[in-house]
Amino acid sequence: MPAARWIRSLALAGLLLCFTVVVLGAYVRLTAAGLGCPDWPGCYGHVTPLGAQSSASAQAAYPLKPLDVGKAWREMIHRYAASTLGLIILAITILAFTTRRARLVSLPLALALLATVVFQGLLGMLTVTWQLKPLIVTGHLVFGLTTLGLLWWLWLTLPRHSWGNTSSTGSGGMAVSGTTVEAARLAWRLALIGLIALALQIALGGWTSSNYAAIACPDFPRCQNAWWPQTNYKDAFVLWRGLGVNYEGGVLENPARVAIHLTHRLGALIATLTLSLAALTVLTRRVLAKFALPAWLVLAALLLQLTIGVSMVLRGFPLPLATAHAAGAALLLLSVLALLRSVGAVARGGVF
Numbered sequence: 041m042p043a044a045r046w047i048r049s050l051a052l053a054g055l056l057l058c059f060t061v062v063v064l065g066a067y068v069r070l071t072a073a074g075l076g077c078p079d080w081p082g083c084y085g086h087v088t089p090l091g092a093q094s095s096a097s098a099q100a101a102y103p104l105k106p107l108d109v110g111k112a113w114r115e116m117i118h119r120y121a122a123s124t125l126g127l128i129i130l131a132i133t134i135l136a137f138t139t140r141r142a143r144l145v146s147l148p149l150a151l152a153l154l155a156t157v158v159f160q161g162l163l164g165m166l167t168v169t170w171q172l173k174p175l176i177v178t179g180h181l182v183f184g185l186t187t188l189g190l191l192w193w194l195w196l197t198l199p200r201h202s203w204g205n206t207s208s209t210g211s212g213g214m215a216v217s218g219t220t221v222e223a224a225r226l227a228w229r230l231a232l233i234g235l236i237a238l239a240l241q242i243a244l245g246g247w248t249s250s251n252y253a254a255i256a257c258p259d260f261p262r263c264q265n266a267w268w269p270q271t272n273y274k275d276a277f278v279l280w281r282g283l284g285v286n287y288e289g290g291v292l293e294n295p296a297r298v299a300i301h302l303t304h305r306l307g308a309l310i311a312t313l314t315l316s317l318a319a320l321t322v323l324t325r326r327v328l329a330k331f332a333l334p335a336w337l338v339l340a341a342l343l344l345q346l347t348i349g350v351s352m353v354l355r356g357f358p359l360p361l362a363t364a365h366a367a368g369a370a371l372l373l374l375s376v377l378a379l380l381r382s383v384g385a386v387a388r389g390g391v392f
Contacts, residue, residue, distance in 0.1 A: 043139045044199075047132060051145075051195045054128040058188045059370055061125055064118045065184060066366030069177070069249060070359055075288055076111030078102050080168045081119065089113050122164060125187075129157045132194070146197060153190045160187055172287040175279050178246035185242055185373055192374050196381045220327040224386040227328060230318035231380045234338075237314045238376060241307040242369055247277070248304045252290035253297035254362070260353040263302060271299035308349065315342055315376065322383065334379040341372040 068074055077083035077092075084092035084099055089112035092098050099107050136150035163180040170176055248254055257263035272295035285291065292300075315338055322328045322335035345368035352361040 043135055043142070044144050047135050047139075047145050048198055050128055050132050050135070051191065051198060054125060054132065055188070055191045055195055057121060057125045057128065058184075058191050059367075061118065061121045062181075062184050062188055062370050063363060063367045064121060065181065066249075067359075067363050068114050068118050070362050071111065071114060072288065073108075073111035073114040074167065074172050074177070075105065076108060076113075076115035077119075078105040078168065080165045083112050083116050089116055119164070122161070126157050126161060129153055129187075129191075144199075145194060149190065149194055149197070153187065153194065156183060156187050156190060160184060170283060171285065172250065173281075173283075173285075174247060174250035174287060177250035177287075178243060181246035181249075182239075182243050185370060188370055189373055189377055192377055193381065196378065217327070221386060223321075223325045223327050224331075224383045227318060227321045227325075227331070227383045228380065228387040230314070230321050231376060231383065234311070234315040234318045235376050235380065237307075237311040238373060241304070241311040242373070244300075244304045244307045245365075245369060248300050250287070251292055251297060251300055253292070253300040253304075254352075255357055256294060256297035256301040257305070258353065258356070260350055263298060263305075268302075269298055270295045271302065272296040273299045276300045276303070308346070312342060312346065315372075318376075318379065322379070328383065331379070331382045334375065334382045337375040338372070338379050341368070341375040344368055345372050
């Protein structure tokens with residue numbers, strides 16, 4: 041059916057583009073280009089930085105924010121990519137609606153995806169107009185990865201691409217034993233706990249980045265040559281500080297940034313333990329051998345992310361590693377969702 045091929049193609053294109061948008065967003069943030077265009081959706085009132093560059097009046101409208109062409113292009117490329125992603129998701133939703141009787145794709149999932157990307161666009165606007173407010177920047181990251189996760193889940197649920205074909209109910213399927221179902225349920229619960237821990241860690245990562253707290257601890261495993269340096273938790277997690285404040289470069293004193301960074305490291309430890317337990321639960325049970333691949337991918341993505349994080353600190357936070365840290369978080373999220381998907385159908389009493 042042509043519609044099915046279109047949905048698969050759009051889902052794959054959206055997935056790859058969304059991953060790119062997430063990494064681009066991190067790159068824009070890390071290169072201090074988040075306000076490269078101080079207005080939205082244009083750039084100094086123009087569609088491209090080229091128009092802004094040739095218009096003295098446009099730049100004069102923002103005397104406190106002179107045009108930096110490099111930063112402007114980075115910001116606008118990110119916006120172009122995000123807008124294209126929105127159109128792809130809109131097309132998927134339209135196809136899901138028009139083919140709802142054939143059930144080629146879950147209409148509620150497509151609608152949730154569309155609502156998420158619309159809200160993500162709103163957060164993108166507020167990121168600029170509210171001048172990089174940490175709460176908004178963090179939310180922008182979280183919902184960006186939520187969009188990626190929903191696209192991945194949609195891809196996994198498509199008939200020809202279900203992970204491990206665990207959702208197959210054809211006559212050739214073999215009913216699973218009660219022991220397998222119970223083991224799958226345990227693995228599913230542990231993976232869900234790991235996903236929650238990972239989501240909280242991603243939010244902490246966004247809070248660390250948006251408050252410019254990554255460099256607060258320039259050493260590892262200690263921080264500022266101490267196991268517990270001076271911290272200020274009272275100011276570290278104040279979510280709302282009002283409007284009219286330019287948060288570029290951060291507004292917190294160093295003890296508050298240290299508190300944020302240390303909390304992020306603690307979150308990394310908790311996420312590592314929970315995700316490792318979920319993956320090892322699958323790998324150590326023969327009845328779950330069919331799901332070894334996603335479990336190994338979780339461990340591999342976890343090792344990669346930890347390696348990037350530690351190397352980033354030890355090497356003085358170079359831009360390539362800092363950007364790769366965002367990509368690593370995305371890969372880890374995708375691997376955990378794949379594990380959840382793989383054991384989920386069996387946990388509900390499905391078939392192989």
